[in-house]
Amino acid sequence: MKRTVCTYCGVGCEIGFDPVEEKVIPLKEGVVSKGKLCIKGNFGHEYINHESRIRGTLVRKSFLQSFGLSPENFEEHDENFVRVPYSLAYDLTAKKLKEIKEKYGRHSFAAIGGARTNCESAYLFQKFTREVMESPNVDNCARICHAPSLRGLKETVGEGAATAPFDEIYNAELIVVIGSNTTEAHPIVSHRIIEQVRKGAELTVIDVREIGLFRFAKHKLLIPFDSNLLVLNAIARVIVERELYDKEFIEKRTVGFEEFRKELLNDNLSKPETFKKLPGYEHLFKAIPELARDIARKKTVFLWGLGVTEHTDGSKAVMAIANLALLTGNVGKPGTGLMPLRGQNNVQGACDVGMLPYYLPGYRKPKEIGLTTPEVIDAILEGKVRALWVMGEDIAHVHANQSKIHGALQKLDFLVVNELFPCEVTEFAHVVFGVKSCYEKTGVYINAERRLHLSEPLYTSELPDDWEVIAEVSKRLGKDFGFRTSEDVWNSLREEVPKKFGGADYKTLRENFLNAPQWPVIDGKGTKILHREKFSTEDGKGHLRFNPYKPQGMVKELLEKGEFSDFYLTTGRILLHYNNANQTGRCRTLNKFKLFKEDVVYASEEDRERLKNAKRVKLISPYGESAPLPVEFNRHIKKGTLFVSFHRAKSKVNFLFGDEADEFVKTAKFKSIKVKVEVVE
Ligand code: SF4
Secondary structure (H helix, E strand, O other): OEEEEOOOEOOOOEEEEEOOOOEEEEOOOOOOOOOOOOHHHHHOOOOOOOOOOOOOEEEEHHHHHOOOOOHHHOEEOOOOEEEEOHHHHHHHHHHHHHHHHHHHOHHHEEEEEOOOOOHHHHHHHHHHHHHHOOOOOEEOHHHHOOHHHHHHHHHHOOOOOOOOOHHHHHHOOEEEEEOOOHHHHOHHHHHHHHHHHHOOOEEEEEEOOOOHHHHHOOEEEEOOOOOHHHHHHHHHHHHHHOOOOOHHHHHHHEEOHHHHHHHHHHOHHHOHHHHHHOOOOOOHHHHHHHHHHHHHHOOEEEEEOHHHHOOOOHHHHHHHHHHHHHHHOOOOOOOOEEEEOOOEOOHHHHHHOOOEOOEEOOOEOOOOOOOOHHHHHHHHHOOOOOEEEEEOOOOOOOOOOHHHHHHHHHHOOEEEEEEOOOOOHHHHOOEEEEOOOHHHOOEEEEOOOOEEEEEOOOOOOOOOOHHHHHHHHHHHOOOOOOOOOHHHHHHHHHHHOHHHHOOOOHHHHHHOHHHOOEOOOEOOEOOOOOOOOOOOOOOOOEEOOOOOOOOOHHHHHHHHHOOOOOEEEEEEOOOOOOOOOOOHHHOOOHHHOHHHOOOOEEEEHHHOOOOOOOOEEEEEOOOOEOOOEEEEEEOOOOOOEEEEEOOOHHHOHHHOOOOOEOOOOOOEOOOOEEEEEEEOO
């Protein structure tokens, strides 16, 4: 039996695999999966041998001609691309990168990606960019998901990662889930939540729609769009005003309480009474104090998703969640914790190994800060960035403001893409390297609880790993890092970041695959709960940070007019699919489901008449339009609000969003946009 880790969400379930039967075998001893997998874990490997897999290197004909080579001498792939040997593609890539660097300077190069591949590839990608191309411009898809969690947690508890393992849910008396449709997006974590509720724990769900977990919740906080920070500040206010906080914890473990208290109490909006002024949401005036009391009394874990981070005040909302944990002593002990539910299987790892413009591996400060992905797009349009290398991130689909991104990609002098399948971004590429998938290679993936899984290949493949492509191009640019195996790359990272990874050699990780350690790993032993004695901040204290809420979107409209016009739209994933569906969309079992075929707009039953009982609608925002999409009405969506998934590029959902983003880290505001609805059918 082979053992690997699921390639989809940040839960990181362990998977056993019978290569003869080509069948997944649940691993009961797996500390994360406990022998349970969601449908993506069970069938999401079926894309491996799909006929459209990129098995080789595709080079754009015009690019080949610019080197005086004739496309006719190569096998035609389609009207734009020919297939060339890897060695030639490495040569041409190196030549073009050298030419661009010499002509436009080192800042003209940017690298994006790393969250869908292993730590080794993400580590070498940033190393190549910083050391060979001498550019600080590295980023990964945390930019569109949990970069605000990193920022918010760094500022408050000093470490941008979950403070405790998912298993601490089993020790919690209260579980607070905010902005996470856990049953669909992180199913194996939702199993733990439901199990614990059945054993007697209480659940609070805070969301803009009635998600699946609502039916298990004691506190069901259906909140207005754009109101996370307002709600979280109001909970903190009740805790402070009624002196429900943990005095001893605050005194011994935190700094800034007096200032926090003063600022919070001076902020009139943070009074629960504010919700009396928001028609349709008056129930929160009563619900918030009840929840505040429970958080203060019970061992509480806080879990959140992109419903928190993908807003203009996402980082501030994460700080507000950390404030609640610090005020009530609900961090650094069993049954408590702060758990950002990371989206991609290795997004935690990509950040840990330095694939961020403002952190080197191990979150050390770089000498020079690079551009975030949205800034790279602007720099391309300004002619400053001329060459871009994208590794496993379909930036022409999954990012916001796609009209702008498509325009920028067209303008590039050189675009290199490492991918498994043709997708939106490969359409713009000059060179596409077909690479191994997660299920075909060896490497380390770090899940949302900091756990280091060493994944082994389920299938053999002649294709290179991402890091091998980078290493080959690097050699041709005069720098041989000397890495011959993925273990060599990992060991280089361990030497660079000994405090987190020093004790985690391949042997240890292989032997402990089923109970893999969480970083920091010292002498082979991991760390389950962070911040037990002191926080990871410079002074070892938890820092309370108050950020006042600024009315926006739906809240602003309700406060000013008592009503809102048009519709507020939020987006998210469905259980069967994963982000751009590049992989899940090519799995035969997953494709049997009707729901899988198109992105569906969900609207309130109460809006059926207003929407003329539509079957298909087009969504229109100030930035763009979606394609005509099927619409379904149900009672779980509040009147005047909509939900849509974004899995299919042809749905053009991400054309609806503009440049509004988190004010600190530029994570796009995907979770609230005002749209008009045009009935098509
Ligand atoms: S919960 Fe996430 S990691 Fe686990 S099987 Fe499902 S998609 Fe894979």
